[in-house]
Amino acid sequence: MNPMPTSYLWFIPLLPFAGFLINGTLGRKLPRTTVSAVALFFTALPAALVAWLWATMCSAGASGVIETISRPWIAITDFTVDFTLTVDHLTLIMLTVVTGVGFLIHIYSVGYMAHEEGYWRFFAYLNLFMFFMSVLVLASNFLLLFVGWEGVGLASYLLIGFYFKKKSAADAGKKAFIVNRIGDFGFLLAMFLLIVHFGSLSFSQVFDTVAQHPGWQAQGAHFLPAICLLLILGAAGKSAQIPLYIWLPDAMEGPTPVSALIHAATMVTAGVYMVARCHVLFNSSPLALSVVATIGAATAIFAASIGMVQHDIKRVLAYSTISQLGYMFLACGVGAYAAGIFHLLTHAFFKALLFLAAGSVIHALSGEQDMRKMGGLRTRTPITFWTMSAGVFAIAGIPPFAGFFSKDEILYRAFTSPNPLHIALWLVGLLTAGMTSFYMFRLWFKTFFGESRIDQHGDGQHSVHESSWIMLLPLVILAILSVVGGWVGIPAVLGGNNVFERFLDPVFATPAAEAVVSTTSHGLELALAAISVLVAALGFFVAYVFYYKKPGTANAIAERNRPAYAILSNKYWVDEFYNIYLVTPLLMFTRGVMELIFERGVVNGSGRAAGTTVRGFAWLTRSQISGNIRSYAGWLAIGAAVVMAVMVFGSSLWAHL
Amino acid sequence: MVPTAYYLILAAMLFSIGIAAFLIKRNVITIFISIELMLNAVNLTFVAFAHMWHQVAGQIFVFFVMVVAAAEAAVGLAIIISIFRSRQTLNVDEIDLMKL
Numbered sequence: 001m002n003p004m005p006t007s008y009l010w011f012i013p014l015l016p017f018a019g020f021l022i023n024g025t026l027g028r029k030l031p032r033t034t035v036s037a038v039a040l041f042f043t044a045l046p047a048a049l050v051a052w053l054w055a056t057m058c059s060a061g062a063s064g065v066i067e068t069i070s071r072p073w074i075a076i077t078d079f080t081v082d083f084t085l086t087v088d089h090l091t092l093i094m095l096t097v098v099t100g101v102g103f104l105i106h107i108y109s110v111g112y113m114a115h116e117e118g119y120w121r122f123f124a125y126l127n128l129f130m131f132f133m134s135v136l137v138l139a140s141n142f143l144l145l146f147v148g149w150e151g152v153g154l155a156s157y158l159l160i161g162f163y164f165k166k167k168s169a170a171d172a173g174k175k176a177f178i179v180n181r182i183g184d185f186g187f188l189l190a191m192f193l194l195i196v197h198f199g200s201l202s203f204s205q206v207f208d209t210v211a212q213h214p215g216w217q218a219q220g221a222h223f224l225p226a227i228c229l230l231l232i233l234g235a236a237g238k239s240a241q242i243p244l245y246i247w248l249p250d251a252m253e254g255p256t257p258v259s260a261l262i263h264a265a266t267m268v269t270a271g272v273y274m275v276a277r278c279h280v281l282f283n284s285s286p287l288a289l290s291v292v293a294t295i296g297a298a299t300a301i302f303a304a305s306i307g308m309v310q311h312d313i314k315r316v317l318a319y320s321t322i323s324q325l326g327y328m329f330l331a332c333g334v335g336a337y338a339a340g341i342f343h344l345l346t347h348a349f350f351k352a353l354l355f356l357a358a359g360s361v362i363h364a365l366s367g368e369q370d371m372r373k374m375g376g377l378r379t380r381t382p383i384t385f386w387t388m389s390a391g392v393f394a395i396a397g398i399p400p401f402a403g404f405f406s407k408d409e410i411l412y413r414a415f416t417s418p419n420p421l422h423i424a425l426w427l428v429g430l431l432t433a434g435m436t437s438f439y440m441f442r443l444w445f446k447t448f449f450g451e452s453r454i455d456q457h458g459d460g461q462h463s464v465h466e467s468s469w470i471m472l473l474p475l476v477i478l479a480i481l482s483v484v485g486g487w488v489g490i491p492a493v494l495g496g497n498n499v500f501e502r503f504l505d506p507v508f509a510t511p512a513a514e515a516v517v518s519t520t521s522h523g524l525e526l527a528l529a530a531i532s533v534l535v536a537a538l539g540f541f542v543a544y545v546f547y548y549k550k551p552g553t554a555n556a557i558a559e560r561n562r563p564a565y566a567i568l569s570n571k572y573w574v575d576e577f578y579n580i581y582l583v584t585p586l587l588m589f590t591r592g593v594m595e596l597i598f599e600r601g602v603v604n605g606s607g608r609a610a611g612t613t614v615r616g617f618a619w620l621t622r623s624q625i626s627g628n629i630r631s632y633a634g635w636l637a638i639g640a641a642v643v644m645a646v647m648v649f650g651s652s653l654w655a656h657l
Numbered sequence: 658m659v660p661t662a663y664y665l666i667l668a669a670m671l672f673s674i675g676i677a678a679f680l681i682k683r684n685v686i687t688i689f690i691s692i693e694l695m696l697n698a699v700n701l702t703f704v705a706f707a708h709m710w711h712q713v714a715g716q717i718f719v720f721f722v723m724v725v726a727a728a729e730a731a732v733g734l735a736i737i738i739s740i741f742r743s744r745q746t747l748n749v750d751e752i753d754l755m756k757l
Contacts, residue, residue: 627753629688633679 183237
């Protein structure tokens with residue numbers, strides 16, 4: 001096959017944008033089949049282009065980086081920003097996730113949204129999201145990345161608040177947007193610092209400059225850690241890490257395909273992608289790396305512990321997503337960027353699958369999301385059951401499913417990392433793995449096994465139905481990927497050769513990482529893998545006893561440890577804490593100071609003053625407009641007299657002044 | 658030969674009378690006549706200066722003013738007639754429709 005011309009890269013983002021324009025402007029009048037055909041067509045084409053890109057980049061002798069011709073965007077004296085798209089191996093992985101999983105979720109949405117109002121609006125937003133997400137991963141400089149970054153935030157806001165007539169959905173959208181603003185603030189400041197210290201926002205220029213000055217770290221250049229920490233703030237907002245994770249659970253108010261696409265597979269991984277993309281910067285600052293690892297580990301265990309006691313099926317998955325994103329951060333923080341991206345890839349498969357399958361369950365139960373009112377769905381929705389099982393086993397880390405390889409890689413790299421906290425990080429990761437296994441199997445047992453607890457009123461029992469083929473097809477594909485997706489990264493000790501990591505080597509290759517890998521023994525790696533499988537099996541066993549063998553055990557334990565359970569089920573009161581200590585003072589400040597003094601005093605006051613002045617002058621002049629011709633004539637005569645006086649006496653007057 | 662200053666003083670007097678009449682009188686036609694008076698006062702200064710400087714331009718300008726004044730008189734009188742027809746008065750104090 002011919003190599004793909006670089007200018008075709010532009011089509012990857014622009015085609016979904018065309019779909020957005022068509023559906024966004026004409027969609028209201030088009031029939032549903034046309035709307036979905038447009039949306040699918042404009043997401044299938046980029047996916048095909050990405051496949052072509054794979055062929056191009058994997059062909060023999062292909063360079064590791066493909067770049068479009070740069071077009072100037074901003075040029076201020078010697079500071080320039082270009083419109084340039086770049087593809088390297090990291091971007092290629094991200095593009096595959098975005099266009100591939102995105103396309104599958106588009107297919108699923110056709111079935112899932114079939115009976116919803118605002119069908120065209122949904123697909124227009126979804127295509128808009130694909131546009132911005134492609135821009136984000138294809139960008140070759142920080143500013144273009146930021147455009148995509150903000151754009152996906154916008155699409156996320158629109159889709160969380162898709163059911164905008166519901167107050168909770170509209171509020172959740174606003175919450176997501178505002179919390180992300182805090183992160184974006186950090187990102188912006190980081191970009192300003194980059195401009196000040198590097199005079200450029202281009203990835204290659206900034207990273208080359210850092211690479212050429214290895215002495216900066218030793219000389220104690222403070223701007224590198226500062227830039228990194230600000231970038232972490234941005235990443236924490238977008239990727240829902242402590243302390244900015246609070247928006248993601250609420251984001252589940254959006255339709256389920258949105259949760260799968262934006263809030264599990266793609267957008268929330270943008271922070272991880274950004275950290276991996278800036279690995280040169282982060283490697284130069286051990287402090288920043290430690291912060292990333294700590295935030296990641298803390299978020300992982302924190303969110304997992306909340307996820308164990310949630311009852312809403314989508315909330316469990318939401319906390320699970322936060323927890324898994326924490327894993328990816330942990331990987332990046334210990335310098336194992338390839339492992340983080342590997343987990344990002346497998347997570348995109350199995351978490352999208354889990355969300356879509358959960359959506360299928362919700363669809364089957366006509367909108368019921370509470371797991372206490374599910375149960376026994378195994379026989380009623382068999383395909384959903386089997387596909388979801390693949391996802392559950394994958395995320396729980398049971399070999400040979402996808403999640404096992406990526407999670408194990410992260411744990412192993414955490415254990416062997418030079419970070420002084422490495423044992424603690426590994427322990428936290430291991431504990432999280434156990435919790436993950438527990439809450440996923442809890443979900444699995446509660447939903448698909450045991451007695452049916454479906455509400456009996458109405459014909460609820462009879463209407464339980466398997467979803468249509470258009471929803472099941474993506475499930476099946478994703479289930480297959482969740483099983484085999486991890487096989488691209490089988491480590492050497494298990495007989496593979498970690499193709500995935502080799503593939504990303506051109507991007508992440510660092511001598512230090514190579515050294516670590518070669519010095520540790522294979523025995524240790526095997527032992528660690530065995531421990532993590534044991535922990536996962538333990539999680540399975542506990543869930544099995546609690547929710548299948550002896551239902552009610554969990555409730556009894558919760559009764560006995562009431563305070564602990566209360567802490568978990570109230571999510572550590574973080575939302576309440578933020579409300580009391582941040583939101584309320586902020587509101588009081590805005591209401592008291594900004595509204596009373598600034599809004600009413602300065603803004604309204606200056607407006608009123610201007611109005612009053614004009615009115616006063618108008619009153620003065622209006623009193624002279626009598627309509628009496630003779631008074632006008634008088635003014636005319638006076639005016640003429642004044643002009644003549646100035647002409648005659650003016651020059652001598654000026655001279656004296 | 659009469660000195661130029663005499664012509665100018667006469668012109669100033671005529672102009673002042675014109676202004677005074679313009680401001681004092683209420684009848685539109687009288688006001689109109691006072692405008693003509695002012696115009697002719699200006700014409701007189703033109704002619705006087707033209708004579709003084711031996712320049713023909715000032716005299717030609719006077720013809721020009723006369724032509725315009727004639728046209729103005731035609732239009733002005735037409736307006737006055739139509740005002741009178743609609744309002745039955747020529748008192749300017751009662752013609753105050755342009756008031757805000």
